[in-house]
Amino acid sequence: MKLVASLAGLLLLFLPPDFAGKWTGTFEDKVFVTLNLQEQNGVITGTLRHPTQINTSPSGTLTGISGIFVEEPIGNVKLVGKELRFSTQDEDGEDIKYALRLTGTNTADLAYADPPKEYTVPKPWKLERGAPDKPQTELRRKR
Secondary structure, eight states, X not given: OXXXXXXXXXXHHHSOOOOOEEEEEEEXXXXXXXXXXXXXXXXXXXXXXXXXXXXXXXXXXXXXXXXXXXXXXXXXXXXXXXXXXXXXXXXTSOEEEEEEEESSSSEEEEEESSOOTTSOOOOOEEEXXXXXXXXXXXXXXXX
């Protein structure tokens, strides 16, 4: 019996982390980023919804968002240790690389995996999976 329990515990160490679900991040108590991930037969797909402009302080703290929201499919998905790496394409066709690292059962950090050197690198955004719906931040274009 102890052998079975030990083998089951060992197996859990080698199972990939569960990333599937709806992950949301908030700014000023409103959702500003949504990552929807689905897993089927070991393949992870999904979308990332975020504003086109993210403003940070010189230290990388999120200070504001602007522009419009875009929803982009994720691609180039791979598991690196306990981190899920993926990319999206911006409106200019450039790949933007991200890393999602679990910090708890339903919490994670989302960060740029390869940020442009000419920008201040934002600190990772705190995401929650399955959090109660909060108001979506809707941005309007300036006229």
